[in-house]
Amino acid sequence: MWLLATAITLAACSAGPPVAADADPIPPLAVDEFEVLITTSDQPLVVNVWASWCVPCRSEAPLLRAAHESFGDRIRFIGIDVRDSQGDALAFMAEFGITYENYFDREGAIPSALGGFGVPLTFFFAPGGERVFFQPGVIDERTLALQIDELLARS
């Protein structure tokens, strides 16, 4: 009985917030546009590749949001949503309160061009586009904080 009640509670807790019908879709981004974006940025970049169906992405989403809130004025945070639907992706962003810029990459071409496989992936770029670090899989708080230190020291 207790197990059933717990299961129902947990299942209810997993429902995400509704997405406004007039929410703007996540803009698409091609590989060449992404390359221009990272090479012309005068701020260091944290690029997180994610998808709404990716369970580990949920684990790191609150951490990335907190990092953006703390360092968003000095570091540019970018999300690349791959192999996803607009509706699910927007619901994911609303659920976790993600407000940094995000782009839609239906085929996952950008992470493939960067040599990454699967989700989540997190890339760290210095101003000018030099790749400083690449974290395949879930990023933990320590690694994220260390790499943000590295980016700030190089900028």
Next chain:
Amino acid sequence: MEFTLLWQAGLGVAAAVVVARFQRRRGLVSRDVGLGDRLVGAAVVGMLAGRLTAMIVQGVNPILSPADILVVRGGVHTGAASLAALATLVWGLRNDLWNGLDAAAPAALAGLAGWHAGCVFRGACLGTISSLPWAIAQPGSTITRHPVELYAAGLYALAAAGAFWLGRRWTLGVLAGLALASAALVRLATQPLRPSIGGGPIGWYLAGTMTGLVVVVLRYRSTAPP
């Protein structure tokens, strides 16, 4: 699978078991309470509870995503893990509580020392930026940092040695309280040197320190001569 984390956990377990056996050989554990097994059991339950709590807090349903429990790097809730580990240990030692907790104190602190020293397996010893002579840099970086996890390991090893040395000199339960307070205090003291996004669970470390000190006072007064 986090094999480097397994190595780190293995070092923690090994340190705890070695100290527990040493205590038994020296006759410091009054009876065979299965100390090593109970400590490892408490650590496993604590890790599981901490991970499950972190998942729920992060909005991940553990029933729909059971495999995510293994993604320890996604976060472990410090408070839930500590409470669950302590509760498991207390339950396991309930027949001879204070005697058992006192016996567990040096081994538990040694286990924490081993866990933190195990950062070398993961390359995860680095803290905030430092220019001290012993500061170290991560591969490919020129930024040198405090080896904060090794600081913590050293402090825990000192606390374990102190607990071992103190042994049965005080009223039953005082040593356990001191161990709890020192375990939390080491984390509290080293937290400012840890790379962190949100500042870390300072409140839980403070609560652990205060709880340990309250146990010390209560246990000391409970049998202190008038």
